Amino acid sequence: SAVISQKPSRDICQRGTSLTIQCQVDSQVTMMFWYRQQPGQSLTLIATANQGSEATYESGFVIDKFPISRPNLTFSTLTVSNLSPEDSSIYLCSVGLDYNSPLHFGNGTRLTVT
């Protein structure tokens, strides 16, 4: 399976600021996704990062709050904008090597908003 690197691994941010999270994969992958895991909760899909086009967002998530870039098949960024304490979560990058592969996850970015 691919090696997935997320940066930063954790951050503490002030209310009203933004945080950009990077996801780098050591090989080209077909699918890249961003998930959120709120404290003590399960994983919720934010969006599918589409290479060269706008991301596809799930219900309850919007581009203005969670802009996503995917310039190529190995890299994506998720920005969490206008932070509030409710955004304190773990944000996880997930990849599928091809359409028939199960998803693998990065180690996540633990965000705390003060």
Added chain:
Amino acid sequence: GQQLNQSPQSMFIQEGEDVSMNCTSSSIFNTWLWYKQDPGEGPVLLIALYKAGELTSNGRLTAQFGITRKDSFLNISASIPSDVGIYFCAGQDDTGANSKLTFGKGITLSVRP
């Protein structure tokens, strides 16, 4: 929307014991996946199941895809301390990464030495 039910929320077992975890759904899935998450890390794929009735092993872990396609179970045999963690089941409508994963809420497993 689709929901996956995992219960209980926590399980406590003695080292060396076997443990079984179930995951049930109100709707059909075509793929079932089991992940384990350790503190401070992302979920790690344990077993993927693609066919109803399929029984797959990975070391001390065995998982089955239910015949109805609405459930799956994961067995861990001869538990050891490093089995501690959160176990998530996940379902997909279609085989393949282009299909959205629905996750259960997870079961936190504790192993007493």
